[in-house]
Amino acid sequence: MGGLVKLLDTEMVRLAVGLVLALGFVVFNALILTWMERKVAGHMQLRIGPKEVGPFGLIQPLADATKLLGKEILIPKAVDKTLYYLAPILIFIPVIVAFVVIPFDSYLLVKDINVGIVVILAFSSFTVLSILLGGWGSNNKYALIGAIRSVAQNVAYEIPLLLALLSIVMMSGSLSLKTIVEAQKGLWYVFVQPVAFIIYFIASIAETNRTPFDLPEAESELVAGYHTEYSGMMFALFFLAEYTNMFIVSSIAVTFFLGGYNGPFFPGFIWFLAKVYFLVFVIMWFRWTYPRVRFDQLLNISWKALIPLAFLNLLVTGGLLKL
Protein backbone atom coordinates (compact mmCIF):
# COMPACT_ATOMS: atom_id res chain seq x y z
CA MET A 1 0.00 0.00 0.00
CA GLY A 2 2.75 2.41 0.94
CA GLY A 3 4.59 1.56 -2.25
CA LEU A 4 1.49 2.27 -4.31
CA VAL A 5 1.02 5.66 -2.71
CA LYS A 6 4.67 6.45 -3.32
CA LEU A 7 4.30 5.39 -6.97
CA LEU A 8 1.16 7.49 -7.42
CA ASP A 9 2.83 10.45 -5.83
CA THR A 10 5.59 10.72 -8.40
CA GLU A 11 5.53 13.75 -10.58
CA MET A 12 4.96 11.91 -13.86
CA VAL A 13 1.98 9.91 -12.59
CA ARG A 14 0.45 13.03 -11.13
CA LEU A 15 0.89 14.82 -14.45
CA ALA A 16 -0.53 11.91 -16.46
CA VAL A 17 -3.57 11.52 -14.22
CA GLY A 18 -4.07 15.26 -14.26
CA LEU A 19 -3.98 15.45 -18.05
CA VAL A 20 -6.42 12.56 -18.43
CA LEU A 21 -8.79 14.20 -15.96
CA ALA A 22 -8.33 17.50 -17.79
CA LEU A 23 -9.22 15.85 -21.11
CA GLY A 24 -12.34 14.36 -19.57
CA PHE A 25 -13.23 17.66 -18.02
CA VAL A 26 -12.74 19.56 -21.29
CA VAL A 27 -15.29 17.38 -23.06
CA PHE A 28 -17.70 17.41 -20.13
CA ASN A 29 -17.37 21.18 -19.84
CA ALA A 30 -18.07 21.67 -23.55
CA LEU A 31 -21.20 19.51 -23.28
CA ILE A 32 -22.43 21.49 -20.29
CA LEU A 33 -21.65 24.83 -21.90
CA THR A 34 -23.40 24.08 -25.20
CA TRP A 35 -26.47 23.09 -23.25
CA MET A 36 -26.14 26.16 -21.06
CA GLU A 37 -25.65 28.48 -24.02
CA ARG A 38 -28.77 27.22 -25.73
CA LYS A 39 -30.80 27.44 -22.55
CA VAL A 40 -29.58 30.97 -21.81
CA ALA A 41 -30.22 32.00 -25.42
CA GLY A 42 -33.69 30.51 -25.26
CA HIS A 43 -34.73 32.13 -22.03
CA MET A 44 -33.33 35.53 -22.99
CA GLN A 45 -35.55 35.40 -26.08
CA LEU A 46 -38.52 34.10 -24.06
CA ARG A 47 -38.12 30.66 -25.59
CA ILE A 48 -37.51 27.37 -23.79
CA GLY A 49 -34.39 26.03 -25.48
CA PRO A 50 -33.65 22.32 -25.73
CA LYS A 51 -36.09 20.22 -23.72
CA GLU A 52 -37.01 17.14 -25.69
CA VAL A 53 -33.90 14.98 -25.28
CA GLY A 54 -33.62 13.93 -21.66
CA PRO A 55 -34.80 15.90 -18.63
CA PHE A 56 -34.54 19.64 -19.41
CA GLY A 57 -32.83 18.67 -22.66
CA LEU A 58 -29.68 17.70 -20.75
CA ILE A 59 -28.83 14.89 -23.17
CA GLN A 60 -29.15 17.19 -26.20
CA PRO A 61 -25.37 17.94 -26.32
CA LEU A 62 -24.66 14.18 -26.36
CA ALA A 63 -27.02 13.82 -29.30
CA ASP A 64 -25.24 16.69 -31.05
CA ALA A 65 -21.85 15.12 -30.34
CA THR A 66 -23.04 11.82 -31.79
CA LYS A 67 -24.22 13.63 -34.89
CA LEU A 68 -20.84 15.32 -35.30
CA LEU A 69 -19.02 12.00 -34.81
CA GLY A 70 -21.14 10.38 -37.49
CA LYS A 71 -20.63 13.11 -40.05
CA GLU A 72 -18.36 12.69 -43.01
CA ILE A 73 -15.24 14.83 -42.90
CA LEU A 74 -15.37 16.69 -46.18
CA ILE A 75 -12.04 18.02 -47.39
CA PRO A 76 -12.09 20.49 -50.27
CA LYS A 77 -9.71 19.80 -53.15
CA ALA A 78 -7.75 23.02 -52.97
CA VAL A 79 -6.77 22.99 -49.30
CA ASP A 80 -3.21 22.91 -48.08
CA LYS A 81 -3.42 19.44 -46.55
CA THR A 82 -0.73 19.80 -43.86
CA LEU A 83 -1.96 23.10 -42.46
CA TYR A 84 -5.58 22.06 -42.84
CA TYR A 85 -5.08 18.96 -40.68
CA LEU A 86 -2.73 20.69 -38.26
CA ALA A 87 -5.01 23.60 -37.34
CA PRO A 88 -7.74 21.81 -35.33
CA ILE A 89 -5.16 19.77 -33.45
CA LEU A 90 -3.05 22.80 -32.74
CA ILE A 91 -6.02 24.73 -31.42
CA PHE A 92 -7.13 21.91 -29.14
CA ILE A 93 -3.90 20.67 -27.54
CA PRO A 94 -2.73 23.96 -25.91
CA VAL A 95 -6.02 24.52 -24.12
CA ILE A 96 -5.44 21.32 -22.14
CA VAL A 97 -2.07 22.58 -20.94
CA ALA A 98 -3.78 25.40 -19.10
CA PHE A 99 -5.58 22.86 -16.91
CA VAL A 100 -2.24 21.76 -15.48
CA VAL A 101 -1.78 25.01 -13.59
CA ILE A 102 -5.33 26.13 -12.80
CA PRO A 103 -5.98 25.63 -9.07
CA PHE A 104 -9.45 24.13 -8.72
CA ASP A 105 -8.89 23.78 -4.99
CA SER A 106 -5.97 24.12 -2.58
CA TYR A 107 -5.15 20.43 -3.20
CA LEU A 108 -6.86 19.99 -6.61
CA LEU A 109 -4.00 21.23 -8.72
CA VAL A 110 -1.89 19.16 -11.07
CA LYS A 111 1.30 21.17 -10.70
CA ASP A 112 1.95 24.47 -8.99
CA ILE A 113 4.40 26.02 -11.46
CA ASN A 114 5.96 29.24 -10.20
CA VAL A 115 5.38 30.89 -13.60
CA GLY A 116 1.85 29.49 -13.93
CA ILE A 117 0.19 32.47 -15.57
CA VAL A 118 3.01 32.79 -18.09
CA VAL A 119 2.44 29.16 -19.09
CA ILE A 120 -1.26 29.75 -19.66
CA LEU A 121 -0.75 32.97 -21.63
CA ALA A 122 2.07 31.50 -23.71
CA PHE A 123 0.06 28.45 -24.69
CA SER A 124 -3.15 30.39 -25.26
CA SER A 125 -1.41 32.44 -27.95
CA PHE A 126 -1.25 29.20 -29.95
CA THR A 127 -4.96 29.74 -30.54
CA VAL A 128 -4.41 32.66 -32.87
CA LEU A 129 -1.69 30.77 -34.72
CA SER A 130 -3.93 27.78 -35.35
CA ILE A 131 -6.78 30.03 -36.42
CA LEU A 132 -4.44 31.61 -38.94
CA LEU A 133 -3.28 28.18 -40.13
CA GLY A 134 -6.87 26.98 -40.48
CA GLY A 135 -7.94 30.10 -42.33
CA TRP A 136 -4.94 30.08 -44.66
CA GLY A 137 -4.93 26.34 -45.25
CA SER A 138 -8.64 26.25 -46.10
CA ASN A 139 -7.97 28.25 -49.28
CA ASN A 140 -11.29 30.01 -48.90
CA LYS A 141 -11.69 33.76 -48.94
CA TYR A 142 -14.12 33.86 -46.01
CA ALA A 143 -11.87 31.65 -43.92
CA LEU A 144 -8.88 33.83 -44.76
CA ILE A 145 -10.70 37.07 -43.92
CA GLY A 146 -11.80 35.54 -40.63
CA ALA A 147 -8.27 34.44 -39.84
CA ILE A 148 -6.79 37.85 -40.67
CA ARG A 149 -9.34 39.57 -38.47
CA SER A 150 -8.60 37.14 -35.69
CA VAL A 151 -4.88 37.88 -35.80
CA ALA A 152 -5.39 41.64 -35.71
CA GLN A 153 -7.87 41.30 -32.90
CA ASN A 154 -5.83 38.92 -30.78
CA VAL A 155 -2.66 40.98 -31.12
CA ALA A 156 -4.59 44.07 -30.08
CA TYR A 157 -6.30 42.52 -27.09
CA GLU A 158 -3.45 40.46 -25.70
CA ILE A 159 -1.72 43.65 -24.56
CA PRO A 160 -4.44 45.05 -22.26
CA LEU A 161 -5.08 41.52 -21.02
CA LEU A 162 -1.45 41.09 -19.99
CA LEU A 163 -1.25 44.57 -18.50
CA ALA A 164 -4.37 44.01 -16.42
CA LEU A 165 -3.00 40.74 -15.07
CA LEU A 166 0.38 42.38 -14.49
CA SER A 167 -1.07 44.81 -11.97
CA ILE A 168 -2.30 41.84 -9.93
CA VAL A 169 1.08 40.15 -10.26
CA MET A 170 2.68 43.34 -8.95
CA MET A 171 0.39 43.35 -5.94
CA SER A 172 0.81 39.71 -5.02
CA GLY A 173 4.45 39.52 -6.02
CA SER A 174 4.05 36.09 -7.62
CA LEU A 175 3.31 34.47 -10.96
CA SER A 176 2.06 31.27 -9.35
CA LEU A 177 -1.72 30.99 -9.47
CA LYS A 178 -1.92 29.27 -6.10
CA THR A 179 0.02 32.03 -4.33
CA ILE A 180 -2.24 34.63 -5.93
CA VAL A 181 -5.34 32.82 -4.67
CA GLU A 182 -3.85 32.43 -1.20
CA ALA A 183 -3.14 36.19 -1.15
CA GLN A 184 -6.88 36.83 -1.59
CA LYS A 185 -7.95 35.05 1.60
CA GLY A 186 -9.00 38.36 3.15
CA LEU A 187 -10.01 40.64 0.31
CA TRP A 188 -10.62 39.76 -3.32
CA TYR A 189 -8.51 41.70 -5.78
CA VAL A 190 -11.60 42.76 -7.73
CA PHE A 191 -12.35 45.26 -4.95
CA VAL A 192 -8.79 46.60 -5.01
CA GLN A 193 -8.39 46.54 -8.80
CA PRO A 194 -11.86 47.00 -10.36
CA VAL A 195 -10.45 48.74 -13.45
CA ALA A 196 -8.03 45.90 -14.09
CA PHE A 197 -10.88 43.41 -13.75
CA ILE A 198 -13.05 45.24 -16.28
CA ILE A 199 -10.14 45.58 -18.72
CA TYR A 200 -9.27 41.91 -18.31
CA PHE A 201 -12.85 40.80 -18.80
CA ILE A 202 -13.39 42.84 -21.97
CA ALA A 203 -10.06 41.71 -23.40
CA SER A 204 -10.73 38.07 -22.54
CA ILE A 205 -14.07 38.15 -24.36
CA ALA A 206 -12.20 39.49 -27.39
CA GLU A 207 -9.50 36.82 -26.99
CA THR A 208 -12.07 34.02 -27.04
CA ASN A 209 -13.77 35.53 -30.12
CA ARG A 210 -17.10 35.86 -28.39
CA THR A 211 -19.81 38.39 -29.20
CA PRO A 212 -19.61 41.41 -29.32
CA PHE A 213 -16.07 40.77 -30.61
CA ASP A 214 -16.82 37.71 -32.76
CA LEU A 215 -15.62 39.22 -36.03
CA PRO A 216 -13.38 36.22 -36.91
CA GLU A 217 -16.42 33.98 -37.18
CA ALA A 218 -19.09 36.60 -37.93
CA GLU A 219 -21.72 34.24 -39.28
CA SER A 220 -23.73 36.98 -40.96
CA GLU A 221 -20.78 38.17 -43.04
CA LEU A 222 -18.24 35.35 -43.27
CA VAL A 223 -20.35 32.15 -43.31
CA ALA A 224 -18.43 30.75 -40.32
CA GLY A 225 -15.12 32.59 -40.54
CA TYR A 226 -11.93 30.59 -40.14
CA HIS A 227 -13.69 27.22 -39.74
CA THR A 228 -15.92 27.56 -42.79
CA GLU A 229 -14.33 24.57 -44.56
CA TYR A 230 -14.22 22.24 -41.56
CA SER A 231 -16.87 19.61 -40.95
CA GLY A 232 -17.59 16.74 -38.61
CA MET A 233 -15.10 16.12 -35.83
CA MET A 234 -12.61 18.66 -37.17
CA PHE A 235 -15.22 21.34 -36.67
CA ALA A 236 -16.01 19.83 -33.28
CA LEU A 237 -12.39 20.35 -32.20
CA PHE A 238 -12.65 24.09 -32.98
CA PHE A 239 -15.91 24.11 -31.10
CA LEU A 240 -14.42 22.32 -28.09
CA ALA A 241 -11.49 24.72 -28.07
CA GLU A 242 -13.79 27.75 -28.10
CA TYR A 243 -15.81 26.54 -25.14
CA THR A 244 -12.74 25.44 -23.24
CA ASN A 245 -11.15 28.83 -23.84
CA MET A 246 -14.25 30.40 -22.36
CA PHE A 247 -13.76 28.27 -19.28
CA ILE A 248 -10.06 29.09 -19.07
CA VAL A 249 -10.42 32.87 -19.34
CA SER A 250 -13.18 32.75 -16.76
CA SER A 251 -11.12 30.63 -14.42
CA ILE A 252 -8.15 33.02 -14.75
CA ALA A 253 -10.51 35.87 -13.93
CA VAL A 254 -11.74 33.97 -10.88
CA THR A 255 -8.20 33.10 -9.80
CA PHE A 256 -6.86 36.61 -10.21
CA PHE A 257 -9.80 38.76 -9.17
CA LEU A 258 -12.57 36.78 -7.49
CA GLY A 259 -10.64 34.91 -4.83
CA GLY A 260 -10.29 31.57 -6.63
CA TYR A 261 -11.37 28.67 -4.44
CA ASN A 262 -11.76 30.84 -1.33
CA GLY A 263 -15.25 30.84 0.14
CA PRO A 264 -17.13 29.85 3.26
CA PHE A 265 -19.05 26.62 4.06
CA PHE A 266 -18.58 24.70 0.82
CA PRO A 267 -15.44 22.93 -0.38
CA GLY A 268 -13.12 25.09 -2.46
CA PHE A 269 -13.71 23.50 -5.85
CA ILE A 270 -17.45 24.11 -5.59
CA TRP A 271 -16.80 27.80 -4.99
CA PHE A 272 -14.31 27.83 -7.84
CA LEU A 273 -16.67 26.18 -10.33
CA ALA A 274 -19.63 28.30 -9.20
CA LYS A 275 -17.67 31.51 -9.78
CA VAL A 276 -16.32 30.31 -13.11
CA TYR A 277 -19.71 29.28 -14.43
CA PHE A 278 -21.18 32.55 -13.24
CA LEU A 279 -18.59 34.42 -15.33
CA VAL A 280 -19.32 32.11 -18.27
CA PHE A 281 -22.98 32.99 -17.83
CA VAL A 282 -22.07 36.68 -17.94
CA ILE A 283 -20.18 36.10 -21.20
CA MET A 284 -23.26 34.38 -22.64
CA TRP A 285 -25.40 37.21 -21.30
CA PHE A 286 -23.21 39.65 -23.26
CA ARG A 287 -23.62 37.54 -26.37
CA TRP A 288 -27.39 37.77 -26.30
CA THR A 289 -27.36 41.48 -25.45
CA TYR A 290 -24.80 43.24 -27.63
CA PRO A 291 -24.55 43.47 -31.38
CA ARG A 292 -21.19 42.87 -33.04
CA VAL A 293 -18.83 45.88 -33.15
CA ARG A 294 -17.41 47.16 -36.41
CA PHE A 295 -13.77 46.32 -37.08
CA ASP A 296 -12.43 49.87 -36.67
CA GLN A 297 -14.43 50.19 -33.46
CA LEU A 298 -12.96 46.91 -32.27
CA LEU A 299 -9.39 48.11 -32.73
CA ASN A 300 -10.20 51.59 -31.37
CA ILE A 301 -11.55 50.10 -28.14
CA SER A 302 -8.32 48.27 -27.61
CA TRP A 303 -5.66 50.74 -28.79
CA LYS A 304 -7.36 53.99 -27.80
CA ALA A 305 -9.18 53.01 -24.61
CA LEU A 306 -8.11 49.75 -23.01
CA ILE A 307 -4.33 49.92 -23.49
CA PRO A 308 -3.87 53.52 -22.19
CA LEU A 309 -6.23 52.74 -19.33
CA ALA A 310 -4.34 49.56 -18.50
CA PHE A 311 -1.00 51.41 -18.54
CA LEU A 312 -2.43 54.12 -16.30
CA ASN A 313 -3.78 51.50 -13.94
CA LEU A 314 -0.40 49.79 -13.87
CA LEU A 315 1.38 53.08 -13.14
CA VAL A 316 -1.00 53.96 -10.32
CA THR A 317 -0.70 50.46 -8.87
CA GLY A 318 3.09 50.62 -9.00
CA GLY A 319 3.12 54.09 -7.46
CA LEU A 320 0.80 53.12 -4.63
CA LEU A 321 2.76 49.93 -3.94
CA LYS A 322 5.98 51.97 -3.72
CA LEU A 323 4.39 54.26 -1.15
Added chain:
Amino acid sequence: MTVQYSSFIQGALSLLAGLSVTIKSFFMPVVTSQYPREVLDITPRFRGHIKLLADPENPEWAACLVCGVCQAGCPSHSIKKIEGEKIEGQKRKRLTSFILDFTTCSQCGLCVENCPSKGIGFSDDFNLAGYKREDFYFDLVQEFNKRKKSS
Protein backbone atom coordinates in the same frame (compact mmCIF):
# COMPACT_ATOMS: atom_id res chain seq x y z
CA MET B 1 -12.56 66.39 -24.07
CA THR B 2 -15.61 66.95 -21.84
CA VAL B 3 -17.86 65.93 -24.70
CA GLN B 4 -15.93 62.67 -25.06
CA TYR B 5 -16.18 61.87 -21.36
CA SER B 6 -19.93 62.45 -21.25
CA SER B 7 -20.46 60.30 -24.34
CA PHE B 8 -18.28 57.61 -22.74
CA ILE B 9 -20.41 57.62 -19.59
CA GLN B 10 -23.59 57.62 -21.66
CA GLY B 11 -22.29 54.67 -23.65
CA ALA B 12 -21.41 52.72 -20.52
CA LEU B 13 -24.86 53.39 -19.06
CA SER B 14 -26.53 52.26 -22.28
CA LEU B 15 -24.54 49.01 -22.11
CA LEU B 16 -25.86 48.44 -18.59
CA ALA B 17 -29.39 49.28 -19.74
CA GLY B 18 -29.08 46.63 -22.45
CA LEU B 19 -27.92 44.07 -19.92
CA SER B 20 -30.86 44.82 -17.66
CA VAL B 21 -33.29 44.30 -20.55
CA THR B 22 -31.93 40.85 -21.36
CA ILE B 23 -31.66 39.68 -17.76
CA LYS B 24 -35.27 40.73 -17.16
CA SER B 25 -36.45 38.69 -20.11
CA PHE B 26 -34.24 35.82 -18.88
CA PHE B 27 -36.39 35.58 -15.75
CA MET B 28 -39.68 36.28 -17.49
CA PRO B 29 -41.92 33.29 -18.19
CA VAL B 30 -41.44 31.83 -21.65
CA VAL B 31 -44.06 32.52 -24.28
CA THR B 32 -43.56 29.31 -26.25
CA SER B 33 -46.47 26.89 -25.96
CA GLN B 34 -45.69 23.21 -26.32
CA TYR B 35 -48.23 22.71 -29.07
CA PRO B 36 -49.17 19.03 -29.21
CA ARG B 37 -49.05 18.74 -25.44
CA GLU B 38 -50.53 22.10 -24.63
CA VAL B 39 -53.27 23.74 -26.71
CA LEU B 40 -54.00 27.41 -26.26
CA ASP B 41 -57.56 28.62 -25.80
CA ILE B 42 -59.23 29.46 -29.10
CA THR B 43 -60.37 33.06 -29.28
CA PRO B 44 -64.17 33.38 -29.30
CA ARG B 45 -64.26 34.98 -32.76
CA PHE B 46 -62.23 32.22 -34.41
CA ARG B 47 -63.96 30.98 -37.57
CA GLY B 48 -63.69 27.27 -38.16
CA HIS B 49 -66.21 25.37 -40.26
CA ILE B 50 -69.84 26.09 -39.37
CA LYS B 51 -71.55 23.90 -36.83
CA LEU B 52 -75.13 23.38 -35.69
CA LEU B 53 -76.18 24.86 -32.39
CA ALA B 54 -78.62 23.22 -29.99
CA ASP B 55 -82.16 24.48 -29.51
CA PRO B 56 -82.13 26.34 -26.16
CA GLU B 57 -85.59 24.96 -25.30
CA ASN B 58 -84.82 21.41 -26.33
CA PRO B 59 -81.07 20.72 -26.15
CA GLU B 60 -81.52 17.29 -27.72
CA TRP B 61 -82.38 18.90 -31.02
CA ALA B 62 -80.55 21.24 -33.30
CA ALA B 63 -82.11 24.67 -33.42
CA CYS B 64 -82.35 24.46 -37.20
CA LEU B 65 -85.85 24.83 -38.63
CA VAL B 66 -84.89 23.51 -42.09
CA CYS B 67 -85.96 26.78 -43.70
CA GLY B 68 -83.11 26.77 -46.24
CA VAL B 69 -82.15 30.48 -45.90
CA CYS B 70 -78.53 29.55 -45.32
CA GLN B 71 -78.42 27.42 -48.45
CA ALA B 72 -80.04 30.15 -50.52
CA GLY B 73 -77.72 32.83 -49.20
CA CYS B 74 -74.43 30.95 -49.42
CA PRO B 75 -72.31 32.80 -52.02
CA SER B 76 -70.14 29.76 -52.73
CA HIS B 77 -72.96 27.21 -52.78
CA SER B 78 -71.16 25.29 -50.10
CA ILE B 79 -74.26 24.09 -48.30
CA LYS B 80 -75.22 21.17 -50.48
CA LYS B 81 -78.22 19.54 -48.90
CA ILE B 82 -80.62 20.33 -46.09
CA GLU B 83 -83.28 17.76 -45.29
CA GLY B 84 -85.73 17.46 -42.44
CA GLU B 85 -88.65 15.34 -41.36
CA LYS B 86 -92.05 16.30 -40.04
CA ILE B 87 -92.61 15.22 -36.45
CA GLU B 88 -96.11 14.36 -35.25
CA GLY B 89 -97.47 16.94 -32.83
CA GLN B 90 -94.73 19.48 -33.47
CA LYS B 91 -95.04 22.65 -35.49
CA ARG B 92 -91.50 22.53 -36.81
CA LYS B 93 -89.43 20.10 -38.83
CA ARG B 94 -86.53 18.17 -37.39
CA LEU B 95 -83.22 18.27 -39.27
CA THR B 96 -81.97 14.93 -40.56
CA SER B 97 -79.18 15.88 -42.94
CA PHE B 98 -77.00 18.99 -43.44
CA ILE B 99 -74.17 18.52 -45.92
CA LEU B 100 -71.45 21.19 -46.00
CA ASP B 101 -68.80 21.24 -48.72
CA PHE B 102 -65.95 22.82 -46.73
CA THR B 103 -63.59 22.88 -49.74
CA THR B 104 -65.40 25.89 -51.19
CA CYS B 105 -66.50 27.56 -47.95
CA SER B 106 -64.73 30.86 -47.27
CA GLN B 107 -66.04 31.29 -43.71
CA CYS B 108 -67.80 34.49 -44.71
CA GLY B 109 -70.44 33.97 -42.06
CA LEU B 110 -73.50 34.92 -44.12
CA CYS B 111 -75.29 31.72 -43.11
CA VAL B 112 -74.57 32.45 -39.45
CA GLU B 113 -75.95 35.99 -39.79
CA ASN B 114 -78.98 34.98 -41.80
CA CYS B 115 -80.17 32.03 -39.74
CA PRO B 116 -83.58 33.01 -38.31
CA SER B 117 -83.31 30.53 -35.43
CA LYS B 118 -79.70 31.32 -34.52
CA GLY B 119 -78.93 27.69 -35.26
CA ILE B 120 -75.50 28.02 -36.90
CA GLY B 121 -72.22 29.02 -35.32
CA PHE B 122 -68.52 28.66 -36.01
CA SER B 123 -66.69 25.69 -34.55
CA ASP B 124 -63.21 26.11 -33.07
CA ASP B 125 -61.79 23.04 -34.75
CA PHE B 126 -58.53 24.10 -36.40
CA ASN B 127 -57.07 20.62 -36.76
CA LEU B 128 -58.58 20.02 -40.18
CA ALA B 129 -56.42 18.05 -42.55
CA GLY B 130 -57.26 15.28 -44.92
CA TYR B 131 -56.01 13.23 -47.83
CA LYS B 132 -59.10 13.45 -50.04
CA ARG B 133 -61.55 16.09 -51.15
CA GLU B 134 -64.32 13.93 -49.70
CA ASP B 135 -62.80 14.33 -46.22
CA PHE B 136 -64.16 17.85 -46.24
CA TYR B 137 -67.77 17.05 -47.06
CA PHE B 138 -69.19 17.20 -43.57
CA ASP B 139 -72.56 15.98 -42.42
CA LEU B 140 -73.15 18.50 -39.70
CA VAL B 141 -76.01 16.51 -38.16
CA GLN B 142 -73.69 13.63 -37.45
CA GLU B 143 -71.13 16.04 -36.06
CA PHE B 144 -73.86 17.62 -33.89
CA ASN B 145 -74.92 14.23 -32.54
CA LYS B 146 -71.34 13.29 -31.80
CA ARG B 147 -70.81 16.50 -29.88
CA LYS B 148 -74.07 15.96 -27.99
CA LYS B 149 -72.96 12.49 -26.97
CA SER B 150 -69.52 13.52 -25.79
CA SER B 151 -70.79 16.47 -23.73
